[in-house]
Amino acid sequence: MKVVPFVYGDREELFANCYLAIDESSSCVVIDPSCDYDGVINYIRKNNLKCKGVLLTHAHFDHMRGIDRTVAAFDVPFFVSRDDEDGLTNSEINCSTLSKHDVIIKTKARVVDDQEVLNLLDEPIKVISTPFHTKGSICYYIATNNIIFTGDTLFRGFIGRTDLPSSIARETKASLAKLLALPDETKVYPGHGLTTNIGFERKLNPFIK
Numbered sequence: 001m002k003v004v005p006f007v008y009g010d011r012e013e014l015f016a017n018c019y020l021a022i023d024e025s026s027s028c029v030v031i032d033p034s035c036d037y038d039g040v041i042n043y044i045r046k047n048n049l050k051c052k053g054v055l056l057t058h059a060h061f062d063h064m065r066g067i068d069r070t071v072a073a074f075d076v077p078f079f080v081s082r083d084d085e086d087g088l089t090n091s092e093i094n095c096s097t098l099s100k101h102d103v104i105i106k107t108k109a110r111v112v113d114d115q116e117v118l119n120l121l122d123e124p125i126k127v128i129s130t131p132f133h134t135k136g137s138i139c140y141y142i143a144t145n146n147i148i149f150t151g152d153t154l155f156r157g158f159i160g161r162t163d164l165p166s167s168i169a170r171e172t173k174a175s176l177a178k179l180l181a182l183p184d185e186t187k188v189y190p191g192h193g194l195t196t197n198i199g200f201e202r203k204l205n206p207f208i209k
Helices: 041-047 067-074 082-088 169-180 198-204
Strands: 002-007 017-021 027-031 050-055 080-081 110-112 124-130 140-141 149-152 187-191
Touching: 002 041, 017 041, 017 149, 017 187, 027 041, 041 067, 050 067, 080 082, 082 110, 124 169, 169 198
Parallel strands: 027 050, 050 080, 080 110, 149 187
Antiparallel strands: 002 017, 017 027, 124 140, 140 149
C-alpha cells in the first residue's frame, strides 16, 4: 500500500492534508479532498490509477471542498459517517461560516457506521468511529498495512479541538482509547501536520497522558 500526501500550505485551506491510498493493483481512494482544484485528479489520471471512492473523516469545510469535483471526475461513491452527514449541507455545522465562502456539498453520500468494512482496495478499510471533534468523526484503518487516516481526531503531539458546533467533548477519552488499542507501529496520517505513529503518541502526546 502506497500513501501519497497532498499537503496544502494555504491559510484559507487551514493547511489541511489530503491523501491517496494506492494498492498493488493501482486502485486508489481519496481521503479528505480538502481543496477544490484538479491536483489530485490530475495525479490519478497521470499515473493511470483507478479511483474507487472518496472517503471523508469528518464534515468540516477544510477537508471536503474537493468532494464534488473529485466524485464527478471519476463517478465514484463518496463515504461519510452517518452522524456527520448533516454537516455536508449546513455551513454552521461544517464551520464554513468562519471562512470567506459557505461550503455546501451537492454529492449524495453513502453513510457508514462504526466497524463497517469498505472493500474498495485490495486490502479492507475499516471504519472506526471516534466522535468528539465532531459528533461523527471517523478514522479509516487498513490493518494489513498498519496505517490509519485520523482526520482531526489525532495529530502528532495533540488532538482535535472540542469547542466547535458539533463537538462532543465528553467522548474524547473513549474515542482516543480506540486508537490507543492499535499496535504501536500503526502509522498515523492526520488531517493537519506531520505523520506519526500510535506508539509515539501513546508515550509523548500530552493530551493522551
